[in-house]
Amino acid sequence: MYWTERHIFACTGNHCNQKGAAKVINRLRFELMRRKLNTPVHMNTCGTIDLCDIGPNIVVYPDNIVFSNVEENDVPDIVAFLSGGEMPTRLLLNATTPAEMNREHFFAALRDAGNHLGESEIIALAGSYDLDRAWIDEQLRRGFMSKKPDEETTADTYAMTSKAMHRYRLG
Numbered sequence: 001m002y003w004t005e006r007h008i009f010a011c012t013g014n015h016c017n018q019k020g021a022a023k024v025i026n027r028l029r030f031e032l033m034r035r036k037l038n039t040p041v042h043m044n045t046c047g048t049i050d051l052c053d054i055g056p057n058i059v060v061y062p063d064n065i066v067f068s069n070v071e072e073n074d075v076p077d078i079v080a081f082l083s084g085g086e087m088p089t090r091l092l093l094n095a096t097t098p099a100e101m102n103r104e105h106f107f108a109a110l111r112d113a114g115n116h117l118g119e120s121e122i123i124a125l126a127g128s129y130d131l132d133r134a135w136i137d138e139q140l141r142r143g144f145m146s147k148k149p150d151e152e153t154t155a156d157t158y159a160m161t162s163k164a165m166h167r168y169r170l171g
């Protein structure tokens with residue numbers, strides 16, 4: 001925005017809240033005010049960032065970065081970064097983050113299996129990457145996977161969507 005230097009979106013969706021987002025956000029608001037950063041850094045909450053399994057999540061623009069798995073104790077390092085200090089790289093989500101790489105490997109395996117698996121097969125594949133049924137359901141809700149009846153058997157089949165292909169560079 002033209003009157004701020006940075007814009008932050010801090011997720012307050014259910015999954016992030018269950019893991020302490022409210023405490024993180026309260027501390028972040030307090031620290032931004034205490035350091036008089038609440039004018040150059042504009043913060044809003046939001047309902048999801050589509051990274052529900054690794055929250056609490058915070059997006060920072062124009063840096064175009066996501067801090068994930070943020071805990072209240074991480075807030076001073078985030079605020080130090082927003083003040084011109086070092087990036088807290090341990091919180092930074094990118095393609096080489098272990099959790100993100102694990103998801104990429106799962107989706108690559110799904111692609112290699114023909115991107116068309118039945119329910120028991122997709123659960124088994126996810127399980128081999130330490131991802132559970134709830135995670136699969138989350139991918140369906142967030143549009144990274146789709147579930148459709150097979151044309152012949154009418155049994156549910158699961159596939160990754162173009163959104164997942166783009167995110168994990170699997171197209």
Ligand code: FES
Nearest residue numbers: 011013016049052
């Ligand atoms: S609930 Fe925060 S990313 Fe989904």
